[in-house]
Amino acid sequence: MNLQLLPSDIEAYLKEVKKSILSGHYAIARNRNRSENEQLFLDYVLSESTAREILLSLTVEDFSEIRFNRHPGYEHELLYIFGKDVRLLERFGS
Numbered sequence: 001m002n003l004q005l006l007p008s009d010i011e012a013y014l015k016e017v018k019k020s021i022l023s024g025h026y027a028i029a030r031n032r033n034r035s036e037n038e039q040l041f042l043d044y045v046l047s048e049s050t051a052r053e054i055l056l057s058l059t060v061e062d063f064s065e066i067r068f069n070r071h072p073g074y075e076h077e078l079l080y081i082f083g084k085d086v087r088l089l090e091r092f093g094s
Helices: 007-022 032-043 048-056
Strands: 063-068 078-082
Touching (some): 007 048
Antiparallel strands (some): 063 078
8 A cells, every 4th residue: 555645744634633632632542452552651661741742743754654554443544654763761671
């Protein structure tokens, strides 16, 4: 699958996401379908507040790809994938 987006499409998406975050209408899914999110909070000293700030700092340049959700019942959803380098403290690291 190759979904092409313009930077303006990504900017519009981020604008809506950040509006939701700022109004408190969002949640970071931490369930069996999003076990990687839960693992992030287990592996690193990461508060909900810090995660919120990371999400609010996302830019168009952090966008990686868009794909369809692979979980049964959610195949119609599009997932916007972003990557951002941030420094986090390992919970049990040296």
